[in-house]
Amino acid sequence: MQISILAFGIARDILGTSTFDMEIKDGQTVAEIVDELKSKYAAFNKLNSVLLAVNEDYVDDDYIVQQGDELAIIPPVSGG
Amino acid sequence: MQISILAFGIARDILGTSTFDMEIKDGQTVAEIVDELKSKYAAFNKLNSVLLAVNEDYVDDDYIVQQGDELAIIPPVSGG
């Protein structure tokens, strides 16, 4: 299935876009998607952390992505 | 000698004035003057504390009052 992913901060710079679609298999976890992103875009491996938020919330690594989920790549935060 | 004493807060209320002159002996300490005030005005004995500041500064109990000193009765503070 196809899911939409938002990208912020340095993740947006790495991808060159703030939103993109990605084809994922049924039953894929957020951890697997992060690994896929890291293998496609080596720059992600250099970051302190890369998380995938789902529907505006942090989720566990083993969260299985559902059709319609809004995913967002969260590089290390630095607000405040 | 005669010294001038300022009174603030509840001390002013007890004395009914914000400044008054008091006759003291040479060599008298601030502690002795406080005792004298307490014996003249019983209400001072009920306060949590009564200090005498000298020239806008806290002093030790054994400070000997000098001619020209500005004394001030400091009841328990409650600013802030």
Add this chain to the structure above:
Amino acid sequence: MIRITSQPIDVNELLDAVSHPGAGAVDIFVGTTRDNTGGKRVVKLDFEAYEPMAIKEIQKIVDRASQLWTILNYAVVHRVGLVEIGQKAVVIAVATPHREDAFLACKFIIDELKKTVPIWKKERFEDGEVWVSAHP
């Protein structure tokens, strides 16, 4: 009040917003943009937020703080976009009956905000720019 804004933050306005007749104390934390980082001159800062999630995460932090301390009212406002040096990037105001709670809650909120809220800061130097905390 929780707000992400591209406009300058007015502290008097936030103080009015958190005013409460039972409040004896308000602690206000103001995070301002500094002119240097590790000795290197910063000329400008840029903040970006995943706004809806940032607001939810700030709300979670405030809810946790409210379980730990008596909070009568609060305001958390964070800037996004370009912020000039010396300007307010974040302001947190917490009104409590007694002052210890105000300090503790305010410190807790800024400490946690820096850890979990999806907001990113880009520091611009004369010779380049960097996303803060991104790399080891």
Add this chain to the structure above:
Amino acid sequence: MIRITSQPIDVNELLDAVSHPGAGAVDIFVGTTRDNTGGKRVVKLDFEAYEPMAIKEIQKIVDRASQLWTILNYAVVHRVGLVEIGQKAVVIAVATPHREDAFLACKFIIDELKKTVPIWKKERFEDGEVWVSAHP
């Protein structure tokens, strides 16, 4: 800046006064007048100060704080005279490079101010008045 005033305190003005390009944090403590004390309704408060000594004592506290933490700028302003419920009685602003110092210094200054600075608060109730802390 250290000031005793009978006028309302403008927090934005104080924040401007302590602004510093090297400051990453400003903590502002605002002590407001509460509508009750131990459950009894307070209708008004009255502050009195031994002004020159109060200013000197506040300066001593700030000097001690400056030895303990890196303070770039500070402002301590205390009201005197009648202060309505909910208004600011005291405002302390401390600008520091990093936020831990701002919280610690600000808390230290208000804690010490309450112990040593010759300022007195009279609480007015519907049925009388009392000088706070005067009696056991």
